[in-house]
Amino acid sequence: MTPERWQQVSRIFKSAISLDGEARAQYVAGQCGVDESLRNEVEKLIESHQRASDEKFIEGVAAEDGAALIIADDKSGEQQSALNKGQQFGSYVILGALGAGGMGEVYLAKDSRLDRTIALKVLSPDVSSDKRRMQRFRQEAKVASSLNQPNILTIFEFGEVDGLTFLATEYIDGQTLRDYLHGNRLKLGEILDITIQVLAALDAAHEAHIVHRDIKPENVMIRRRDHVVKVLDFGLAKLTEKRSSVLTDHDADSEAATAVKTAPGLMMGTIHYMSPEQAQSHAIDERTDIWSTGVMVYEMVTGAIPFKGATSSHTIVQILEKDPVPLSQRAKVPAELERIVLKAMAKSPDDRYQTAKDMLIDLRSLKRHMDVDAEILRTSSPTTARATVATDETPHQPDKSRVVIYALIAMAVVTAAIFGINIWRSSRTRTNPPTQPPAAPVVERSLTYWITVQKFRNGRPYQQPFTQPGEMIFEADYQIRVNIRSPQSGYLYVLNEGPPDASAQPEFVVVFPSSTANNGSAFLAAEQLVQIPKQTWLEFDTQQGTEKLWLVFSENAVPELEAVKTFANRETRGLITDPAQNKVVQNFLTTHSATKPAYDRNATLTTLKAPGKLLVYAVPLEHH
């Protein structure tokens, strides 16, 4: 069809389809006159138009169909790495497939040079195609292979055959601690044995400045024949995290906190063993492995994971803020074990065991003093243990504690359990869990908040806004409004702290009051509703992470915060630009956030209650 003809057809078609039946036929006939072929073309096009409408032809969006293609395409790419039984792969002969993991497939193979059976891990192409990651991985594999410690899985070779990157390691006939935990109730002696071996592996690795970063029951193997423990995947953890972050994060350096929960099939649950610094994407060191080991011991003892929320962001909040239910409330264990686990799981790395060796020494000495065959009795109800405690108020002497403990253990398991709770009480540095009401609630601050969420598409509001009572994971195109109200009058300050950046000073933005909100005054009348912002929405920036929205509600004006109100103008968007002021705010928030308010959440809102005249709470806002 020539462009001229096309124009002609299209002009007639355009008007014709706005007409019906007879009128349309007459119009087309009139327009085409004696030009039969023109009329033919127009009529055919009209018919096609009707059929296309009826069939909803290309009514959807290509991507809906194309989505399946992208997935299928990616999958066929992965399958290229599949090796078959009997196949020669370099100097290895494939004996069979052992399984597939996050990073590739694992095969049982025979090394024909040395006639030994090995495990062959073939990395999937999308892992091995990233040169920067591979470079680092290669380096770590090299260091890990030099460790040569009996509890670390030996790496034989790291290389490439036919463009496929592989790792040849010692083959362990056994099961992972995860599987082992499924079928067995572990005895205390066994738990100590496993943990001591894990720590021995970590000690050697840490000496070589290798941090495992992903200690969890899935990465601990127990050899069938002699129950020797092997820690897997040294140096791989980093790679796994990076891989998931490629799938989920924009920011190459934002860490696994967001990665783990969003990448499907990538060992969900890793998050449960993450240290607070890991969960916050802070810089991590050897002490993160100490934390994860502590969590693992806790799980072996109680059969339960210490921090487990309804969603991964709830779990992260727990990891960051909650004390675990004491071991002794869930199982009858020596107080010394309680102390060791709590020390391993101290929120601040500085309060933890500083080295794996220190923790190992404590566990060894506990083991020596223990009746190692003692069964662990898991108590079903924490309240029974609590009830016993109430009768025993003997003050605890820290210096003598260990001596006393060992004596008590020897005396009776029950006594030890009682003592354990005392240790826990006196050694803990944190405040009461929110569930415990304050002894004499004479003065109390109370504040209620909820969040309104508006989804955006193409820069425009999309669907109805909805409200929810607390934290959720906000998508990039969600915008929010924070609603606050209190039955009391008082002074309210709301500040936003950006996602943590280990290298920099935290940044604070004064959100309320501002020159436009509440006339710049922090004073709030009882039941006055504060909406931040009132008309528009708060937008997240493109930097992913968890921000903190600090709510400070005080009976009296807070001088430290009154002073920074001046920053809340339009030019700096409330950012506290003065370093000295920033420090003042940071100190104030850190000092007062130690007292966590109790919170009560229902379907629509969250109510915070704090004893005293001041309430300080950080609402975590996690966004992609």
Add this chain to the structure above:
Amino acid sequence: MKKNPPPQHHITQLLAEWSDGNQAALDELYPLVYDELHRLARRYMSRERKGHTLQTTALINEAYVRLVDQRNVHWANRSHFFAISAQIMRRILIDHARRHAYAKRGGGAQQVSLEEAAAVTPDRSLELIRLDEAIKSLSEMDPRRGQVVELRYFGGLNNEEIAGVLNVSENTVTRDWNMARAWLYQQLTGSGAN
């Protein structure tokens, strides 16, 4: 919260140059946006649960937010960005469709004409490829109608948004769409052989 958007000047600059008529800017822009959209698409795929479909507009919007410094950008640039993104989404999907179709035929050991292959295996990838070819023919005769299809089908934009991008009335978009779709339907079903 919004305070320190990362530097995105490069892409913003390219977009501005392109909308000022510098075609070379497009050549530089194209691979950057292609990579970003492709990565986002795969990420969405891997994240979406079963039964969910890919929201192209959400995807492009995310790419836009991420790539473009919105403080220094005019609305026209946004339209341009959506236009180029629709084009790129088309390319991404067709690339995948081709690879898919190729793989299905045993790595292209023997070349089969599209019509023949379609007769043997009715496959979405082939339908997409044929549609793409037809849109090309349409664009040769009538570039604007070709673009309406591209924006709507590949870019996921609605008529109102397309009108904004092309700077025409919404009625014009509706009419263009009717005509273009009827013609494409005719081409693909063979009901209107020339």
